[in-house]
Amino acid sequence: MTIEIQPVAFVKNSRETPEDDDWGRVASIIELAEHIPTESLTGIGEFSHLEILYYFHLVPDEKAVARSRHPRNNMDWPVVGTFAQRNKSRPNRLGITTVKLKQYEGRTLTVIGLDAIDGTPVIDIKPVMNEFLPMGQVEQPKWSKELMANYWKKE
Amino acid sequence: MTIEIQPVAFVKNSRETPEDDDWGRVASIIELAEHIPTESLTGIGEFSHLEILYYFHLVPDEKAVARSRHPRNNMDWPVVGTFAQRNKSRPNRLGITTVKLKQYEGRTLTVIGLDAIDGTPVIDIKPVMNEFLPMGQVEQPKWSKELMANYWKKE
Secondary structure, X not given: OXXXXXXXXXXXOOOOOOOOOOOOOOEEEEEEOOOOOHHHHOOHHHOXXXXXXXXXXXXXXXXXXXXXXXXXXXXXXXXXXXXXXXOOOOHHHXXXXXXXXXXXXXXXXXXXXXXXXXXXXXXXXXXXXHHXXXXXXXXXXXHHHHHOOOOOOOO | OOEXXXXXXXEEOOOOOOOOXXXXXXXXXXXXXXXXXXXXXXXXXXXXXXXXXXXXXXXXXXXXXXOEEOHHHOOOOOOEEHHHOOOOOOHHHEEEEEEEEEEEEOOEEEEEOOOOOOOOXXXXXXXXXXXXXXXXXXXXXXXXXXXXXXXXXXX
């Protein structure tokens, strides 16, 4: 079974190469693709946060696989599977990030905290609703806290 | 630009038709697709919550479009665009839901709170990390709170 999808928008920002850390200060513009009508954003400005679903378009085929490994090849961290990590080397090359909506105007959104590089295809945009946030306490392993320590740092 | 993706797993549960509300008590089993190695789930049991990215496979072509409308055709709510809603009638037919991981064993995950019907293709699984939750207060319009009132109700 193969599913075909098309970009609905594209990212514009100052990051031209993938980097591991320091995404906190990056502002991005998300601009609708030509075939998407302007009205599809109507009312989005009433939400403070959005989920951006995007495609890691630079990941080569040989890395877009499910497996297990030390995150970032750091031997201090355990071997964990692709689906216990959020990194870009994964089947289907899909990324999801919650961002803060700073500005909405016409066919463009300006957002803070999108960890995608310039030119990234966006394949969906969803509003964050409190009712869809995790129910109950979120628990996670120690390695993941260490990995995230500098991720959102403002360089 | 067309992106091709393949299911990495499938949903098994007791809901055979799409319904608007009462998803709170539904337990689902997510079973890896045949071509996905078992090791891709290693370590996932240390996370309490997962993000499940799935494909609304029953949505017909004519509904998989970006537009604007009254949510659930309720005239009491404003006309809003596809990207200011989370419903299934959208380009690319992609759904994202945060679930609670109840059990992990071999090639299967048992989760609570997945709003997808039996047979739904899963296209990615990501662990929820506190560092990826929304930063700051989440604000949303009144209509979206009213719409969500019974969504997670336990029938």
